[in-house]
Amino acid sequence: GLSEMARFIKDALEKTGKIRVTLRPLSQQELIDVLRSGTSQMYLLGWKSEFGDAIDFYKTIVHTKEGNLGEFNAGGYSNSEVDTLIHASDQMFDEFKRVKALQQIMRNILEETPFGIPLVETQVLYAFHSEVNFVPRIDGYIFLNELTR
DSSP states (O other), X not given: OHHHHHXXXXXXXXXXXXOOOOOOOOOHHHHHHHHHHTOXXXXXXXXXXXXXXXXXXXXXXXXXXXXXXXXXXXXXXXXXXXXXXXXXXXXXXXXXXXXXXXXXXXXXXXXXXXXOOOOOOOOOOOOOOTXXXXXXXXXXXXXXXXXXX
């Protein structure tokens, strides 16, 4: 789980000889409090998009803290161009244009003005009996009424 991943990352960072890491597991509420306060120098956070694209991550984590936006932007990242792209893409209904805008935000926060360092991407694995027809949902949920024979 996350504790094994945290230990692996800690060991890898400490092997550089430049970074010392102290693991401090937190409850969900403690983590939320730390993220909102912006007092952590580094944190491990997993994010699952339930909307089918990255807009919820951008609005909650990447956007400059502003009202309900950037609620968990614990690093104080602020980029007016990215904020403008987030607002624009959130209002786009043309799928092709929206994907292009979301990709531009990702290029910006990974290459031009880095937001952070993505360390891992997990895969969700499913196993079902051969007689069950199942198509994974983009949000990861499994509804029994959607399973057919």
